[in-house]
Amino acid sequence: PEDTPPQIVDLSETAQTLDSLFRYCYPLSPRTFLNADEITACLEAMDKYNMESLVPAVESSLLLLLQQKKIRALRAYCIAYRYRFCEVAQAAARQIAQFPDELWPNTMPPEFDCLVASAFWPLKKYRDQCIEAAYRAADDYAWMATSCKGRAIWVSRRGRLMDTSRCWAWVACQHPEDTPAANVGSPASHLPDFHLDVKAWWIEFNERVKKKLRTRPYGAIVMDSAVIAPAVEKAKAFPDCGPRAWAELLDY
Numbered sequence: 001p002e003d004t005p006p007q008i009v010d011l012s013e014t015a016q017t018l019d020s021l022f023r024y025c026y027p028l029s030p031r032t033f034l035n036a037d038e039i040t041a042c043l044e045a046m047d048k049y050n051m052e053s054l055v056p057a058v059e060s061s062l063l064l065l066l067q068q069k070k071i072r073a074l075r076a077y078c079i080a081y082r083y084r085f086c087e088v089a090q091a092a093a094r095q096i097a098q099f100p101d102e103l104w105p106n107t108m109p110p111e112f113d114c115l116v117a118s119a120f121w122p123l124k125k126y127r128d129q130c131i132e133a134a135y136r137a138a139d140d141y142a143w144m145a146t147s148c149k150g151r152a153i154w155v156s157r158r159g160r161l162m163d164t165s166r167c168w169a170w171v172a173c174q175h176p177e178d179t180p181a182a183n184v185g186s187p188a189s190h191l192p193d194f195h196l197d198v199k200a201w202w203i204e205f206n207e208r209v210k211k212k213l214r215t216r217p218y219g220a221i222v223m224d225s226a227v228i229a230p231a232v233e234k235a236k237a238f239p240d241c242g243p244r245a246w247a248e249l250l251d252y
Contacts, residue, residue, distance in 0.1 A: 017041040024054045033061045036071045036079065040110070043083060059085040066091055073102040078111035081119045093123055097130045098218040130217035138210045141196060169248045170202035173241035199241060205231035205249065223250055 020031045020042040033039045039062055046055050062079060065071040066088060077092035096102045151167045164172050212221045228249050235245035
């Protein structure tokens, strides 16, 4: 009958959450999420109303918040794990590996209440793999003998170093010193193994890099002034390589 009042259905979602939800249902531009709470509210509403097919559409919004530093990496990982957002989970894991403090936020992510402990094992495994890969890169001296930005070393087929003058400062420097020799495996199959002498100050620099990589397996750590400055200071004792040390360490 016309005089029957419309039925009112109480919903637990806020108007903002419903607006976000309906924009995925109708030809409207998606709403811009401002924080993680808005995203999780929308995702929970999708779960409640059996709209699972729309869940992947929210992943790009979550990834954008992570890239803009508007959400902590650990919480982004938790949300991504719960809703199987692979791209976000990988991006969050990279941030956590680079910045370990992300593992210790001031407040507990709400998603901790609905995740099992095994959800965090991939984070540890990924971090361990990053540290292992970083160590391998730091211990690999063979690249110094390749044509790296015009700094190739001329090595004979018998493994003799014929010319190092164009190589990195810590290799090309001829100033006398009790220099340790690094046994470098040949990077090319047609060259035999050979010994490459590098300056002690570079060896110390590389050890500092490895120490930093133990806590932050992140390539840019080699450009940290606290890592470079002591090496440059020691390199000043050698007129051949001292003036080139800072620029070439940054390049390295």
